Amino acid sequence: MLKKRLVGVITVKDGLAVQSFGYRKYLPMGRPDILAENLDRWGADEIILQCINRSRQHSGPDFALLEQVASKGLSTPLIYSGGIHSVEEGVAVIQSGADRICLDALLHDAPEIAVALSECLGSQALIAALPLSVEPDGLVWLDYRTGHRSPLSPALLDVFRVGALSEALIIDWRHEGFPCGFDMSLLSHFPLSEIPLIAFGGLSEGAQLREALQSSRVVATAVGNFLSYREQAVALYKQQLGGLPIREPYNDYFPQGEL
Numbered sequence: 001m002l003k004k005r006l007v008g009v010i011t012v013k014d015g016l017a018v019q020s021f022g023y024r025k026y027l028p029m030g031r032p033d034i035l036a037e038n039l040d041r042w043g044a045d046e047i048i049l050q051c052i053n054r055s056r057q058h059s060g061p062d063f064a065l066l067e068q069v070a071s072k073g074l075s076t077p078l079i080y081s082g083g084i085h086s087v088e089e090g091v092a093v094i095q096s097g098a099d100r101i102c103l104d105a106l107l108h109d110a111p112e113i114a115v116a117l118s119e120c121l122g123s124q125a126l127i128a129a130l131p132l133s134v135e136p137d138g139l140v141w142l143d144y145r146t147g148h149r150s151p152l153s154p155a156l157l158d159v160f161r162v163g164a165l166s167e168a169l170i171i172d173w174r175h176e177g178f179p180c181g182f183d184m185s186l187l188s189h190f191p192l193s194e195i196p197l198i199a200f201g202g203l204s205e206g207a208q209l210r211e212a213l214q215s216s217r218v219v220a221t222a223v224g225n226f227l228s229y230r231e232q233a234v235a236l237y238k239q240q241l242g243g244l245p246i247r248e249p250y251n252d253y254f255p256q257g258e259l
Contacts (some may be wrong), residue, residue: 070097
């Protein structure tokens with residue numbers, strides 16, 4: 001059986017790691033490379049480095065930051081998100097140290113580029129980052145740059161159907177950063193049942209993570225701010241997920257019996 005994953009998310013704004021609340025309010029947390037080192041040392045299964053203002057500023061990927069994080073020699077796979085608008089930029093991100101990339105704004109502007117990127121890198125390297133909410137008229141997709149909300153576009157769904165994207169990061173943008181906020185109905189409303197999902201946004205308690213991971217559609221849960229509240233939070237979450245097909249917690253930093 002394939003293992004399910006616990007993913008650590010580092011949100012970066014203007015080069016600084018921040019604690020984000022619904023992508024509307026931010027508190028500084030320090031250097032992204034240090035947070036990445038901690039997540040690597042604590043046993044996260046993957047790390048997402050999401051630079052949330054690169055596309056809005058039309059500044060392209062943050063290669064300096066990516067190379068700084070990659071230079072730490074992390075053993076944990078690194079996923080980069082932010083500012084990718086072309087095949088050349090996507091390829092350069094992988095060449096700069098990322099193992100995979102997340103696409104968000106590009107899927108609004110030019111989803112056909114995701115198909116071209118898949119032809120260069122393989123679909124396993126590409127993840128769709130989708131800020132979603134469930135409204136009275138159904139599932140709604142947010143363009144965080146403009147605040148515009150719309151249904152998932154046919155062009156985006158076609159990119160999934162041709163196999164260009166390996167997974168979808170389902171972001172509960174309304175509740176991101178708020179304890180116990182994740183709306184589980186987002187998972188069942190996503191229309192393509194064959195696409196593996198990563199749940200993110202407001203996941204803070206082990207019971208929530210367990211509920212999400214028990215869904216056959218979910219291959220990973222992603223946690224951001226809440227991993228910074230307590231030393232060794234990754235291992236503590238994994239202990240609470242005992243019995244699920246998830247990698248064992250990395251517990252070299254705990255004396256026997258303290259997890």
